[in-house]
Amino acid sequence: MEVMRVLHMNKGNGETSYAKNSTAQSNIISLGRRVMDEALKKLMMSNSEISSIGIADLGCSSGPNSLLSISNIVDTIHNLCPDLDRPVPELRVSLNDLPSNDFNYICASLPEFYDRVNNNKEGLGFGRGGGESCFVSAVPGSFYGRLFPRRSLHFVHSSSSLHWLSQVPCREAEKEDRTITADLENMGKIYISKTSPKSAHKAYALQFQTDFWVFLRSRSEELVPGGRMVLSFLGRRSLDPTTEESCYQWELLAQALMSMAKEGIIEEEKIDAFNAPYYAASSEELKMVIEKEGSFSIDRLEISPIDWEGGSISEESYDLVIRSKPEALASGRRVSNTIRAVVEPMLEPTFGENVMDELFERYAKIVGEYFYVSSPRYAIVILSLVRAG
Amino acid sequence: MEVMRVLHMNKGNGETSYAKNSTAQSNIISLGRRVMDEALKKLMMSNSEISSIGIADLGCSSGPNSLLSISNIVDTIHNLCPDLDRPVPELRVSLNDLPSNDFNYICASLPEFYDRVNNNKEGLGFGRGGGESCFVSAVPGSFYGRLFPRRSLHFVHSSSSLHWLSQVPCREAEKEDRTITADLENMGKIYISKTSPKSAHKAYALQFQTDFWVFLRSRSEELVPGGRMVLSFLGRRSLDPTTEESCYQWELLAQALMSMAKEGIIEEEKIDAFNAPYYAASSEELKMVIEKEGSFSIDRLEISPIDWEGGSISEESYDLVIRSKPEALASGRRVSNTIRAVVEPMLEPTFGENVMDELFERYAKIVGEYFYVSSPRYAIVILSLVRAG
Known part of the structure; x- marks a missing residue:
């Protein structure tokens, strides 16, 4: 599987599109807002001289969320400046995603975004307002590699993206005295599961560590010293990668696939061979890679639970939420739509x-039944890092 | 007509797409290559210290030509560096067009472009090669206004774009003691023609002068002092804007439209009201606006003829090219396709x-007949400017 080609949200505006099924991701952006605002404030306070700020949102996707993060960032900076008694700096904003992303959707939304941002400024020509202070560009490419010029960025944001790996993990095997790469032998599953061989666990963890290291190293080149990153993505609180919050969305999707294989609708071998390019990392793993890479210090590392529909969970409501059967099935349907918009391609x-x-009909039912007996959650990692130097 | 929305080439890859019908524009890029290479050489020689070069291609469109100009620019710089005994600088390349442009086409072509540019470099991660020196971004917006951060560019290129106006010109009229804007009263025509009222000539010239002034002023903010622009676009050699090379492609298109109006297929009033957002400027007009704006000096201003199919014309072949009737009709068909790809939207x-x-069936025939009795040409302006300061 070429991740570069198939890792994109469902395009367009239809019923199964990401644009119509991205509330959970929007909630994750909101969940990280406090940490992001805090990081922006610290950035602005420690860079009082700077007149032009480079900002990047990595894995912006396409849909209502694409401009949500940068809108938040621009708003926060605009609000901070009067408090800090300084003029609004020029903002150089880059929106990144893989080349297969629907960038036309984003480009078409930009005029409206500019109208809002450059509100009340006098027009110059027919395009954008005069005296602009915000310049947006689209940067297609993988964030597991260099994307931006050296030391051109002050702030990097990424939400709901870093749990995607650069490639499907493979394991090493011996063949005729040579070490070769081989499939994971992850029978009947599509992600780490309690039945997966230890070699599959190891391969997944290694792939994540490699990818995250490359991510950090690439950004370390692109960020100025003192620059900041706020990253939110799906992770796990346990060391064990097979707990419910770590993998159950994939476990149930594998169940749906296997039920179809049993009926001869799809081939079981295909399920055996398929593995999702995804990994839910633990805070220990994250700290380990950050330390090993060495360019960043951790300002914050929080893990917050949200339910599978993206609703935040307060301490009080942490126990099982009692749902009626129809409620549970409706939740299953919504979760199925959300996941379909992301993994169908x-x-x-x-x-x-x-x-x-x-x-996804079967998946909706399986998830619905699960909602009736459980209150499944994701663990959202929110990571605030500072570029050393 | 909202130019921002309708000024884009025919999308996709079909028979009437711009991607399939853009040989003429490709030839215009080639025609400007010598002047562009010269400007790049002068830029590199006068900026021997610089380690990062900002480059923008304005009006890149989508299709095989989108990456042609920046490929040429990157190649030229890569070839110049050994001659000048210096390392290849980091190249920050921006591709600009209006938000309605098909940016997905460009984004999808980028991995191949990077492979070629970063050839023979070691891989880092799965995305781009390591040690990259070229970073491409897409910048949607009108170049009749600011697009880039202040002093972020060293070289601006634009081909086959600046003959498009920011809006359809309108004339001033008196109504109840107030000056209002009104349509051009350009009956039966869609661009300046021998039968157009003088007020239409004036309105077109004024719109071009306003737009070109805004273009220069915007770029003057974005370019570093000593930065350069090479611009090629359709213009005219005569002062008279109604000569063949200035307007005949529109004259014949108006003929095709009028023939359909006579048969009741379209309404004549619509032709009267429609005017193309296009202007073929003379070198006198260009010099006048450049001088008035004041930020740029002219290094070169050349006007070269090409035939309507985009073929360059040597001194010897400047006279009438004799074509057989089938040859002339085939030429008419190709020209009709080229123009359709651009003006259909x-x-x-x-x-x-x-x-x-x-x-466009009728247009192909009319153009074909015209090719049988004439050898129509465009006049391509090639302008090399230096940012003063």
Whole structure:
């Protein structure tokens, strides 16, 4: 599987599109807002001289969330400046995602964004307002590698993206005295599961560590000393990668696939061979890679639970939420739609476009039944880092 | 007509797409190559210290030409560096067009571009090569206004774009003691013609002067002192804007439209009201605006003829090219396709999608007949400017 080609949200504006099914991701952005605002304030206070700020949102996707993060960032900076008694700096904003992302959607939304940001400024020509202080560009490419010129950024943001790996992990195997790469032998599963061999666990962890190291090293080149990153993504609180919050969305999707294999609708071998390019990291793993890479210090590392529909969870409501059967099934449907909008493009090449409706119909039911007996949660990592130097 | 929305090339890869019908524009890029290479050499020689160069291609469109100009620029710089005995600088490349442009096409072509540019470099992660020296971003917006941060660019290139105006010109009229804007009263025509009222000539010239002034002023903010621009676009050698090379492609298109109006297929009033947001400027007008704006000095101003199919014309072959009738009609067909790929999106809202095939069928014949009795040419302005300071 070429992750570069298949890792993109469902395009367009239809019922199964990401644009229509991205409330959970929007909630994750909101969840990280406090930490992001804090980081921006610290950045502005320690860079009182700076007249031009480079900002990047990595994995911006396409849909209502694409401009949400940068809107928040621009608003926060605009609000901070009067408090800090300084003029609003020029903002150089870059929106990044893989080349297969629907950038046309973003480009078409930009005029409205500019109207809002440059509100009340006099026009110059027919394009943008005069005296602009915000310049947005789209930067297609993988964030597991260099994307921006050296020391051109002050602030990097990324939400709901870093749990995606650069490639499907593979394990090392011996063949005729040579070490070769081989499939994970992850039978009947599509992500780490209690039945997965230890070699699969190890391969997934290694792939994440490699990718996250490359991510940090690339950003360390691009950020100015003292520059900051706020990253939020799906992770786990346990050391064990097979707990419910670490992997159950994949576990249930594998159940749906296997039920179709049992009926001969899809081939079981394809499920055995398919593994999702995803990893839910623990805070220990994150700290280990950050320390090993060495360019960043951790300002904050928080892990917050949200339910699978993206709702935040307060301490009081942490126990099982009692749902009626219809409520549970409705939740299952919504979660299925949310996950379909994200993973359909990577499932289609293996299992075929024609089985997708059936697959997510079954998945909706399985998730719905699960909601009736459980209150499944994701663990959202919110990481605030400072570029040393 | 909202130019921002309708000024984009025909999308996709089909028979009437710009991607399939942009040889003429490609030839215009080639025609400007010598002047561009010269400007890049002068830029590099006068900036021997610089380690990061900002480059923008304005009006990049989408199709095989989108990356052609920046490929040429990158190649030229890569070739110049050994000659000048200096390392290749970091290249920050921006591709600009209006937000309605098909940026997805460009983004999808970028991995291949990077492979070529960063050839033979070691990989880092799965995305781009390591040790990269070229970073490309897409910048949606109108170049008749600010697009880039202050003093962030060293070299600006634009080909086959600056003959497009920011809006359809309108004239001033008196109504109840107030000056109002009114349509051009350009009956039966869609651009300046021998039958157009003088007020239409004046309105077109004024719109171009305003737009070009805003263009220069915007770029003057964005370019570093000593920065350079090479601009190529359709213009005219005569003072008279109604000569063949100035306007005949529109004259013949108006003929095709009028023939359909005579048969009741389209309404004549719509032709009267429609005017193309286009202007072929003379070198006198260009010099006048450049001088008035004041930030740039002219290094070169050349005007070269090319035939309507984009073929360059040597001194010897400047006379009438004799074509057989089938040859002339084939030329007419190709020119019709080239022009359709560019102007169809702006004609459709007024005249309707359903008449486009018929319109360009007639246009192909009219142009073909014209090729049989004439050898029509465009006048390509090639302008090399230096940012003063």
